[in-house]
Amino acid sequence: MEMLIKIAHNYYYMVAILLFIIGMHTMLTHSNLIKKVIAMNIMDTSVFLLFVAIGYTSGGAAPILTAPANEVLYVNPLPGSLMLTGIVVAVSITAYALSLVVKIYRYYGTVDYDEICLIRSQE
Amino acid sequence: MELTNHFPALIMAVLLGISFLSPILYRWARKASAPALITSLSLALVMAIYLLFQVLQVGEFTYYMGGWPPPYGIEFRLDLIRVYMLLVVLAVSLWIMVYALKDLEHELKTEVMGWYYTLYALVVGSMAGIALTNDLFNLFVLMEICAISACAIISVKEDRACLEASFKYLILSAMGTGCFLLGVAMIYMVTGQMNYDLVNAALPEAVELYPNNMFAASALFIVAFGTKAALFPLHVWLPDAHASAPSPSSAMLSGLVIKIYAFALFIMFYQLFPRPLLESIPLNEILLWLASMGIMFGSIFAMVQVDLKKMLAYSSIGQIGYVFLGIGLDDTIAITGGFYHLLVHAIMKSMLFMCAGVIIYSTGIRQIKQLGGIGQVLPITMFAFTIGSASMIGIPGTGGLISKWYLALGALEIGRPIFVVIILASSLLNAVYYMPIIVNAFMQQEQFEYQVKPVPRQMLIPLFVGVAALVFLGVFSRPFIVLLENAVQLLF
Numbered sequence: 038m039e040m041l042i043k044i045a046h047n048y049y050y051m052v053a054i055l056l057f058i059i060g061m062h063t064m065l066t067h068s069n070l071i072k073k074v075i076a077m078n079i080m081d082t083s084v085f086l087l088f089v090a091i092g093y094t095s096g097g098a099a100p101i102l103t104a105p106a107n108e109v110l111y112v113n114p115l116p117g118s119l120m121l122t123g124i125v126v127a128v129s130i131t132a133y134a135l136s137l138v139v140k141i142y143r144y145y146g147t148v149d150y151d152e153i154c155l156i157r158s159q160e
Numbered sequence: 161m162e163l164t165n166h167f168p169a170l171i172m173a174v175l176l177g178i179s180f181l182s183p184i185l186y187r188w189a190r191k192a193s194a195p196a197l198i199t200s201l202s203l204a205l206v207m208a209i210y211l212l213f214q215v216l217q218v219g220e221f222t223y224y225m226g227g228w229p230p231p232y233g234i235e236f237r238l239d240l241i242r243v244y245m246l247l248v249v250l251a252v253s254l255w256i257m258v259y260a261l262k263d264l265e266h267e268l269k270t271e272v273m274g275w276y277y278t279l280y281a282l283v284v285g286s287m288a289g290i291a292l293t294n295d296l297f298n299l300f301v302l303m304e305i306c307a308i309s310a311c312a313i314i315s316v317k318e319d320r321a322c323l324e325a326s327f328k329y330l331i332l333s334a335m336g337t338g339c340f341l342l343g344v345a346m347i348y349m350v351t352g353q354m355n356y357d358l359v360n361a362a363l364p365e366a367v368e369l370y371p372n373n374m375f376a377a378s379a380l381f382i383v384a385f386g387t388k389a390a391l392f393p394l395h396v397w398l399p400d401a402h403a404s405a406p407s408p409s410s411a412m413l414s415g416l417v418i419k420i421y422a423f424a425l426f427i428m429f430y431q432l433f434p435r436p437l438l439e440s441i442p443l444n445e446i447l448l449w450l451a452s453m454g455i456m457f458g459s460i461f462a463m464v465q466v467d468l469k470k471m472l473a474y475s476s477i478g479q480i481g482y483v484f485l486g487i488g489l490d491d492t493i494a495i496t497g498g499f500y501h502l503l504v505h506a507i508m509k510s511m512l513f514m515c516a517g518v519i520i521y522s523t524g525i526r527q528i529k530q531l532g533g534i535g536q537v538l539p540i541t542m543f544a545f546t547i548g549s550a551s552m553i554g555i556p557g558t559g560g561l562i563s564k565w566y567l568a569l570g571a572l573e574i575g576r577p578i579f580v581v582i583i584l585a586s587s588l589l590n591a592v593y594y595m596p597i598i599v600n601a602f603m604q605q606e607q608f609e610y611q612v613k614p615v616p617r618q619m620l621i622p623l624f625v626g627v628a629a630l631v632f633l634g635v636f637s638r639p640f641i642v643l644l645e646n647a648v649q650l651l652f
Contacts, residue, residue: 130334137311137315
């Protein structure tokens with residue numbers, strides 16, 4: 038019971054982990070390459086969500102200093118700014134992965150990994 | 161403001177700078193682009209040597225990016241073990257590039273050569289950063305740069321096998337970095353810091369309060385670095401990726417890229433995690449057994465391969481196991497052996513891939529069974545291949561023996577003789593798949609029946625350098641071992 042209450046209080050962590058597992062599972066098991074790329078994004082985004090959730094304090098203001106820091110409660114700005122970098126990295130990986138999928142489609146005529154394996158085994 | 165103070169940042173700046181300039185140079189001043197890359201790699205190497213002397217003189221020091229001290233800024237830390245890794249990365253990558261200049265001409269289309277230089281400089285620059293950085297998030301960014309550009313130096317060849325292999329590599333390394341970032345989130349959640357030293361200081365208290373977070377983080381780190389460094393059950397991407405890549409890329413990937421992640425895991429274990437944590441979770445034990453399985457199965461898989469480059473790739477899975485074995489044994493001598501093996505294997509595996517590259521360049525052959533009698537037409541290449549294989553097996557006079565010797569000594573010192581048996585058995589297995597190639601190449605009576613193109617001198621000279629380096633490492637190992645022992649002792 039105590040465990041359940043803890044989980045209910047930290048539900049956003051659970052959501053992030055759930056998304057991570059969905060993403061990872063889809064990425065590793067689905068044979069469609071586009072779905073793999075989408076799942077990769079879900080996985081990355083779940084971690085970004087977790088990071089931003091870590092930095093949030095309930096009732097905190099946006100971290101723009103107008104009054105001395107000890108008077109107003111601010112949200113931790115560091116995770117947010119780190120995740121901006123993380124998003125840029127995820128975008129570049131996605132772009133590269135999609136460009137690879139385009140090239141693979143040109144060579145094999147399919148984006149399904151099982152079919153690609155079949156074509157390769159027949160060569 | 162003295163320039164020498166900024167060498168840690170300049171090493172990366174030079175390499176990332178040339179990566180931007182290369183395509184422009186290749187378009188407007190084609191003749192200057194290759195010398196420019198070689199010059200910047202050499203410049204980075206000279207700076208790294210200067211840093212080594214500085215570290216030897218004044219001990220370890222830190223460098224703040226942009227002058228911002230942690231917790232706000234990114235910190236580079238220079239201690240002996242990191243500068244050693246930096247030197248290995250820069251020296252070996254310069255050596256491979258000299259070879260690559262000629263080999264790439266026939267493996268790649270001319271118009272992508274400039275882009276290849278870009279990717280190469282990015283890989284080297286990011287690896288130099290991974291070796292030096294002292295900040296978790298910076299490590300994540302550098303790992304992603306390294307992952308994308310490492311995939312791209314495979315897919316740059318643009319044939320069917322390469323594209324498929326690099327996509328597989330990309331997906332699995334994305335999984336690795338995803339796990340790493342989640343692990344970083346777990347640590348950031350309980351410590352609120354990104355800098356290694358500050359995390360290390362905050363962790364003992366955090367582990368008391370939230371032990372589950374740290375269990376999850378350490379498991380995620382093992383998966384993350386294990387995937388990227390091809391630790392045994394997570395190695396599935398490696399054989400295709402390393403075998404289908406252009407030979408210089410294979411040399412780079414097998415020689416350096418997988419090692420830098422093993423090094424990063426080592427730094428996590430010894431500079432980030434506090435010692436009590438390492439002792440309370442059997443992390444070292446997990447690493448030891450995975451590494452041992454990798455050593456055995458890598459060699460067993462290598463035996464059944466018919467493609468020369470694929471065999472070398474599987475052999476890498478076995479050899480990276482030695483580095484992890486050194487880390488897992490958790491003993492000064494064993495870690496020294498592991499790190500010595502890191503250098504020796506970087507040289508010998510790169511050299512073997514170069515030999516494979518020369519064979520493909522000159523005859524177009526990739527199958528092992530077609531290599532009979534090739535020693536008569538390519539004597540220098542096959543001589544280098546012989547020395548490389550001898551070092552793989554661990555024959556006296558080559559570097560491979562020294563690293564295995566120290567690993568075995570370390571295993572004995574902590575009273576685990578089973579790992580000595582594993583090291584010996586794997587040497588035997590290495591002999592089983594390397595010796596037939598050499599014997600066939602030199603002893604077969606029949607004439608070699610395939611057409612042979614003359615090999616340019618620029619491709620053979622790096623092979624000579626490799627042979628010399630391996631023999632030197634086998635005969636005069638003392639200064640390196642002393643350096644490494646000092647470096648490792650500082651971490652305990």
